[in-house]
Amino acid sequence: VSALGGRRLIFVTGKGGVGKSAVTAALARCAAADGRKVLVVEMAAHGAMEPLLGVKGPMGHEPREVAPGLWACNLDPERSVGDAVAGLVPTPRLARALLGNPVARLFLRTAPAVSETAVHLCLVAWLNAGYSPVIVDLPATGHAVGFLDASRAMAHALRVGRVAKAVSEAADVVRDPKQTGLVVVTLPEELPVNEAIDLYGRAQTQLGIVPAVVVVNRVTAPPVPEADLPKLEPLLGTSLEDLAPDARAVVGAVRAGVKAHALDGRQVARLREALPDARLLSLPTLHGQADEAALVVRLAERLRDLLGGQRAVPT
Numbered sequence: 001v002s003a004l005g006g007r008r009l010i011f012v013t014g015k016g017g018v019g020k021s022a023v024t025a026a027l028a029r030c031a032a033a034d035g036r037k038v039l040v041v042e043m044a045a046h047g048a049m050e051p052l053l054g055v056k057g058p059m060g061h062e063p064r065e066v067a068p069g070l071w072a073c074n075l076d077p078e079r080s081v082g083d084a085v086a087g088l089v090p091t092p093r094l095a096r097a098l099l100g101n102p103v104a105r106l107f108l109r110t111a112p113a114v115s116e117t118a119v120h121l122c123l124v125a126w127l128n129a130g131y132s133p134v135i136v137d138l139p140a141t142g143h144a145v146g147f148l149d150a151s152r153a154m155a156h157a158l159r160v161g162r163v164a165k166a167v168s169e170a171a172d173v174v175r176d177p178k179q180t181g182l183v184v185v186t187l188p189e190e191l192p193v194n195e196a197i198d199l200y201g202r203a204q205t206q207l208g209i210v211p212a213v214v215v216v217n218r219v220t221a222p223p224v225p226e227a228d229l230p231k232l233e234p235l236l237g238t239s240l241e242d243l244a245p246d247a248r249a250v251v252g253a254v255r256a257g258v259k260a261h262a263l264d265g266r267q268v269a270r271l272r273e274a275l276p277d278a279r280l281l282s283l284p285t286l287h288g289q290a291d292e293a294a295l296v297v298r299l300a301e302r303l304r305d306l307l308g309g310q311r312a313v314p315t
């Protein structure tokens with residue numbers, strides 16, 4: 001996907017419920033259509049990705065091919081910690097002892113930096129296994145920046161040794177703006193826009209990563225083509241009472257559409273003003289889709305049009 005500039009590790013983030021998972025799935029479909037070996041990573045106990053990708057049954061921790069060129073999994077952080085310990089401590093016996101010790105296990109499971117670092121190691125292992133891009137649907141914790149910084153902080157704390165070296169190698173990938181891209185998703189609404197602006201700024205100042213794109217999802221399409229909106233003006237000025245009863249409902253609906261479109265446009269303008277250098281992509285609210293997978297296929301088509309890509313999106 002050209003907007004991602006060939007980056008191979010993509011994190012999709014934004015406020016809860018804005019459409020992160022739908023956008024992740026749509027980006028993945030675009031990238032798979034470009035002939036890449038795409039891996040979608042969800043990190044949620046109760047995943048929402050299966051219906052979006054049209055997958056039957058729950059996904060597990062191990063990647064599975066769900067469409068040509070498209071793999072998906074639900075990353076289990078606890079499993080990543082186990083794999084990281086097994087891969088990093090010198091002997092299997094020590095690993096078993098560590099993972100068998102309830103106190104150690106509790107620490108490994110609950111210390112956020114440990115778990116997040118293990119997730120980074122896991123993602124980098126998947127990159128090394130040949131998946132590219134790996135597209136991660138981040139949970140809506142509002143801690144995206146802290147999450148992305150975890151392995152660097154951990155490497156810094158560990159300083160020397162085998163584990164420090166492995167962690168610092170993972171941090172080098174996750175914190176490398178040439179390899180890692182951030183996609184910020186928002187709705188054209190006050191609070192999600194504020195959060196997107198804040199996140200965009202902090203990604204730059206705290207991580208040195210300029211988000212690749214800001215996706216404004218669920219923008220109300222105008223009731224008539226944008227260019228024809230001025231033609232509606234006379235209609236919008238007339239009082240509804242002056243109209244025949246049949247016409248009132250229609251004109252009322254058109255007015256509501258014009259108003260919603262204008263309000264959304266104001267939020268998009270606010271984003272543009274706050275983030276003049278950002279690449280904004282607007283996606284419309286798509287009504288009447290047969291199911292979530294169909295929605296994603298349509299969103300992927302939209303993205304491809306916006307990005308000027310040529311390839312077809314597989315259905």
Ligand SMILES: Nc1ncnc2c1ncn2[C@@H]1O[C@H](COP(=O)(O)OP(=O)(O)OP(=O)(O)O)[C@@H](O)[C@H]1O
Binds near residue numbers: 020048
């Ligand atoms: N452009 C769109 N048009 C119509 N429906 C959409 C659109 N984008 C998302 N949706 C729907 O909105 C709902 C929420 O989307 P999604 O699950 O992707 O949000 P999310 O940000 O991942 O939420 P969460 O924070 O809970 O993970 C879903 O039912 C999805 O199908």
Ligand SMILES: [Mg+2]
Binds near residue numbers: 021048137
């Ligand atoms: Mg989600």
